[in-house]
Every structure is written in C-alpha cells, then in structure tokens.
Amino acid sequence: MTTTLATDPSPPKTKRWSIRWPGLFVPLATVISLITSVNAAILGIGLGPQNRGIGFAMAVIVFPIICAFLLNYTLGNKRPWLFLLYQFCACLLIAGLAWYVNNWRWS
Amino acid sequence: MKTELVAEDEPSAQQSAKLSKAETPSRNRRWFAAHSVSGGLILIPLFIIIATGTITFFHKELVAWQSPELRRPAPEAVTELDHLIGPALSDVPEEARSMRVNLPNQWLPMIKLEWWLEGEDEAYTRLIDPTDGTLLDENKASSRFADHIYQWHFLNPLPMGLEIAGLIALIWFSLTVSGVYMHRRKLWSQFGEWKNRKDRSLKSWIHTTTATLTLPLHLIYGVTGAFFGLTKIALPLFMFIGFGGDQEKMMSQFSPDVPQPEFTEATVAIPPLDPFIAKTLETKPDVRLLDLFIEKPHNEGARMHMHFEGVNGGKGEALYDIHKSQTPLFIGGMDEGPMALQILYPVITLHFGNFGGVVVQVIYAIGGILLAMLVYAAARMWVMRKQKDMPRSAKIVERLFDGFALGILPAIAIYAWANRLLPSTVASRSDVEIMIFHGSWIVIGLLILAIGTSSLRRRILMYGTVVMLAIVPFFDGLLLQHWPWSAASWHVPSVGIINILLILGAVVCFAFPPMRKKARPRTR
Structure with missing residues (x-):
C-alpha cells in the first residue's frame, strides 16, 4: 500500500467531461427543444392580450430564444438523457395546457 | 511541520468532499462542451450560409452585374x-x-x-x-447568378435544405447564448489582449472578438433565420395547438x-x-x-x-x-x-438589411465578413484542439471544411467567369452556368479531400478567388467594350462600383504586407 502526506498541496484534478453520441444527441436535443419552445410560445398566445396577432408574432420571435436556452441546458447537463426525458414530459404537459387554454379562451 | 501519514485509497472526509466538488464540471465547462460539439457539427454549412448571405446583401446590384449586355x-x-x-x-x-x-x-x-x-x-x-x-x-x-447564390444561403438546392438551414440558425443562436455566457467576464477586456498570440490562441482571440463585434447580427440572424427556416415545422404546430387545426384562421393573422x-x-x-x-x-x-x-x-x-x-x-x-x-x-x-405583420415585418427587414440604403448594406456586409472569419477561426481551433485526441477525425474535418466551405469561394469566381464567357446563344445558358458552379465546387472539394490541405493551399484558394474575380471586369471590357472606367460601365453606377472594387480587392490583397506573409509549407 502506498502512502502520501495529508498536506499534499496538489489540487484534485477535474474530471474530463464531454457529450457522448453527439451525432445522435445534438439533433435529438434540438428537435425536442424546438417543439417544447414552440409549445411554450403557443401557451403565450393563449395567455396574451385580446389581439391574437400580437401574441402570434411575439410567439414566433420568442420560440428561437427559448429553444436556444433549452438546447444549451440540455447539451450542457450532467445527466442529459434524464434532462431530455424531463423536457419531453414538460413538452407534452405544456402542449396540452396550451391546447386547452387556446381552444377554451378563443373558441 | 507536523505531518500525518494516511493511506491514499482512504482519503479524509474533507479531501473526498473537495474531490467530489472538483470532479463535478462547472456550467462553464459543460456549456463549453455543448458549444464545441454543436458548433463542430454545423461549421461547414454555417460558413456556406454566411458567405452566400454576405454576397446576397448586394442582390439587386448583382442582378444588374450578371447581365452585362443589358446595361442601359x-x-x-x-x-x-x-x-x-x-x-x-x-x-x-x-x-x-x-x-x-x-x-x-x-x-x-x-x-x-x-x-x-x-x-x-x-x-x-x-x-x-x-x-x-x-x-x-x-x-x-437568363443568368441566375444572384438568385442561385441566394438559394444556397438557405441551402435550397439540397433536399429539405430550408429546414436544415433553420435548424442551423437555431443551433447558431444557442452557440451565441453559450458563447456570451462563457465570455461574460471578458467581453470588453479581450480586445486589448491581442499581443503575443500565435496559432490556436490567435484564432481564439479572432473568434471571440469577431463574435463580440457581431453580437447584434447573431441575435438578429438567429431569431429570424430560425423563423424563416423552421416555418414548415413550427407553423403546423402553431396551427394544431394554437388554432384548433384551422389553417385559414391562423393565416388570417398575417393577411x-x-x-x-x-x-x-x-x-x-x-x-x-x-x-x-x-x-x-x-x-x-x-x-x-x-x-x-x-x-x-x-x-x-x-x-x-x-x-x-x-x-x-x-x-x-x-x-x-x-x-x-x-x-x-x-x-x-x-x-x-395586420398586427402580426406590423411586428414581423421589421424583424424580417432587419435580417435583409434593406432598410437604410447602401450604408446599411455595407455595414451588414462587413458584419458578414467578420462572421465568416469567426467561423473560419472556429474551424481552425476545433481542428487544432482535436488533433491530439482524434487525429483522423480532425484531418477529415479540416479537409472537408477547406474543400467544401472555403471551396465555395473559388467556385463562385468560376461561376462569374462562366457568366461572362458563355455566349448568349448557348441553350439553357443559366443551367449550364449553375452546372459549372456545382461541378467546380465538387471538384475542388474532392481534390482537397484527396490530396490534403495546408495553410499554403488555403491561401491559394483565397488568392485564386480574388484574382479570378478581379479579371471579370476586364472580360466586360474585352467582350463588350464596357471597361470599368468607360461611361457604359457606369450606366448602372452600382455595377461600375462592383467592378472597381473587384480590381481594388486584388490590389489590396497583394500590396498589403500581412497578406504577403510567407505561408508555412505544412501539408497534411
């Protein structure tokens, strides 16, 4: 058994970290982030002001912004597959909520 | 000094907590990996989109330039x-x-x-x-020079090109977000840190400074590019979830x-x-x-x-x-x-830069050149970084980038030559021009892929483009007597200016000392 001094000044090395399966993972994360962001933007239309044109145009502008953040949080997550699963569930939930709000409020 | 001997495979509680914290990569590190991986995937198409988009800022002027016989x-x-x-x-x-x-x-x-x-x-x-x-x-x-280069801006000649371009715009926007996050503490201080930089460090400096200078363009192109490219994917979702599947109801917002x-x-x-x-x-x-x-x-x-x-x-x-x-x-x-158009129209105008005359066009074009430099520097950094771990992949990516991304520049110059030299009696002249453009692009790409690339070969690609484009105005003079300095060339002033700029570009490239720096004969 080797021994060492407890006062060893060398700092512990940072573990190397990289994304696995980028060819599969980046497109998948992009598409799920895209769909989630569009759904979130549509939810905004439903909750928006009386003029739906404003809501619609703002949603179109906002969805790339939401998607960009989601994509970074997905790809830069410690457990990306788990985050992707959470995002998929959130996507379904938001889509259902957006559909309900839009069709209830504007039908 | 008091020391204590302990077994290495049994670290103290304090040390193990420290190690555990250190092993957890910071968000900066994780977002850097995301930035690097997703950026590496879109390098080549992004360069093509930016290069063709920069040229397309002068679409109207190029429509006149591509038909020298019609100038009046x-x-x-x-x-x-x-x-x-x-x-x-x-x-x-x-x-x-x-x-x-x-x-x-x-x-x-x-x-x-x-x-x-x-x-x-x-x-x-x-x-x-x-x-x-x-x-x-x-x-x-009949020439479609300006239109066809514009088509490549959104990858239209490829199957599902528009959607791919939209996804690339979206990934590009996410790269902007992660890039700003990683460099948030040195957005301005980096401009003074250019001295004593070489190779990868110099490329990194070029990458981050050009990215900072063009930040407004990143934001504009990321949002509007994604909006254009993803219309076919996003609008059906908008239609089904937001408008109960009623397409007319949705489109009425825009008409x-x-x-x-x-x-x-x-x-x-x-x-x-x-x-x-x-x-x-x-x-x-x-x-x-x-x-x-x-x-x-x-x-x-x-x-x-x-x-x-x-x-x-x-x-x-x-x-x-x-x-x-x-x-x-x-x-x-x-x-x-309608209100939707009132909001989206200014956004679309921002993308095309057609709201303030030629001054805005020139500013946008300079921004486009900086963006192309940014992507080029990113490609070089990516290759240099991966050379140790993945030498084979790095070599292939380098050759693909130089052949098919940088290779589009000389191919465009060859397209311009075909535009001038093919007689107007040739049947389907515009199609033949496009065939020559695509053919030369593929040949350049495959040639680089086969024989390898080097800084010397990259310079040959760039200088070759500049020289070939500078010769085009002389074709106008020899074939149609429209010399750059004659009145006929200035019937449409913008065409005269383009011709003079093409010649000046070559003169500046060969006269400017940094451009004449001896290239390193490094061949891979």
Missing part, C-alpha cells in the same frame, strides 16, 4: 403597361397558376413577364423593352382583413391592367411600383397583388379582384397591415 440607363417610371405587354400577355396560357410583371428599375431596365404552370417550378419568361414594347432576347438576361379569393371553373381573358395602376397611384401618389403578381390570371376569381415601395423604402401592396372590380380590396404599407 434606368427608364422613366412605367405607368401604362397594356400597350407594352399586350402581345406577350397573349402567350400566358389559360391554365397558368400565377403570373408576375416586374416593372423596370435601374438594376434591370426591362419589363419582365413571368408565368408558372401547375406542378412546375420553372418560370416561363418574356423580356420586353419598356420604351417600345419589343421583345428582347431572353438569353441575355389584410379581406375575403379569400373565390376561384371558379370559368376562364376569362386578362383585363387591361392600366386602370388598376392608375387607381393605386391615385391613392398613393408618391410610391414606386415594383411588380404585379396575379393568382390564376384567367380565372374569374383572379387576385392581383400590386407591390410598391415608398420614398423611405417601406414596402406595401394593393389587392384587387381584377375580374370583379377596379376598387382595391386593400391598399397600404406593411405598417398599415
């Missing part, structure tokens, strides 16, 4: 069309899906009549002299509040168009008419969109049901249309 002074504004286009209009078949009459302007001083048939993408064209209505040789204006055209089975002759022009100019006397677009011109429900431009450059349209009434259904600028 801009005609007076055309306000009466029927006696000029009457004979050509009779060629438009009854089954035409749509037709357009482009009115003459300083860049294309001809009336251009186009129509499309059901199920066909290619347009049928007639060129008409605006002074006496005579038909002109269509082959003289003026007028009834939809009602097409029937009956066919009728196209009525005189002059009264509609007079009506529009009576309501909007200060505007310049751009074109007349008619949906199903021989159908009873034909709808005409008459597009015009205000004195401040703002666009607008007048809508007519040409077989029913001469009263416009709608007439106004984009700022008078």
